[in-house]
Amino acid sequence: MRLFDKVKTAFSSKQSGLQLKPLKNTDLPEVLIIEGRVYDFPWSEQIFKDCLAMNYSSWGLMHEGELIGYAILSIAVGEAHVLNICINPNKQGLGFGGHFLQQLFKVAKGKKAERMFLEVRPSNTRAVGLYEKLGFAQIGQRKNYYPAGDGREDALVYSIDLNPTVI
Numbered sequence: 001m002r003l004f005d006k007v008k009t010a011f012s013s014k015q016s017g018l019q020l021k022p023l024k025n026t027d028l029p030e031v032l033i034i035e036g037r038v039y040d041f042p043w044s045e046q047i048f049k050d051c052l053a054m055n056y057s058s059w060g061l062m063h064e065g066e067l068i069g070y071a072i073l074s075i076a077v078g079e080a081h082v083l084n085i086c087i088n089p090n091k092q093g094l095g096f097g098g099h100f101l102q103q104l105f106k107v108a109k110g111k112k113a114e115r116m117f118l119e120v121r122p123s124n125t126r127a128v129g130l131y132e133k134l135g136f137a138q139i140g141q142r143k144n145y146y147p148a149g150d151g152r153e154d155a156l157v158y159s160i161d162l163n164p165t166v167i
């Protein structure tokens with residue numbers, strides 16, 4: 001069995017070694033290392049601090065005691081907006097991001113959200129592939145939303161109805 005298949009199989013068991021934990025300021029050094037590795041235009045420490053101070057729904061994904069990813073969501077009036085979701089590059093493509101999002105569906109549903117929204121760069125084929133696999137549908141496109149090396153890049157806006165999605 002390949003590592004990828006092993007990880008995916010492990011998710012179905014309670015011994016997956018994966019858990020969500022509320023993100024704290026003390027996690028920010030690790031978060032900032034991952035953020036800097038992953039994005040060409042990373043969030044600053046101050047942005048993360050502001051999100052925590054504003055009590056955004058902020059989660060770390062722990063795997064066997066190691067922080068391997070994080071997500072920041074704004075949840076209000078029945079809507080959850082994913083502002084940032086990230087998996088450490090050395091753990092990407094193993095199913096962790098999909099697992100994380102499914103846990104976040106439950107978190108959002110627990111806070112009475114009925115829909116989840118997010119923006120993604122069209123060039124981010126891995127993220128787009130994951131969102132579509134999980135049932136997100138594109139509902140719009142924002143022109144020149146993101147900074148890019150040669151100017152600006154559009155954002156695709158995706159949404160999912162959490163009611164049938166979360167058990």
Ligand SMILES: CC(C)(COP(=O)(O)OP(=O)(O)OC[C@H]1O[C@@H](n2cnc3c(N)ncnc32)[C@H](O)[C@@H]1OP(=O)(O)O)[C@@H](O)C(=O)NCCC(=O)NCCS
Pocket residue numbers: 038085086087088091092093094095096097098099118119120121124125126127128129130131133
């Ligand atoms: C996007 C991200 C969170 C996904 O997490 P991940 O752990 O790498 O994703 P997974 O391993 O769960 O991938 C699951 C699905 O993504 C899709 N996928 C994975 N690699 C892909 C690729 N190279 N191209 C297209 N789709 C891909 C597939 O549908 C895959 O499912 P499958 O292999 O079972 O068919 C992660 O890659 C990441 O942190 N990227 C950098 C930060 C980022 O772009 N965040 C999102 C901003 S909107």
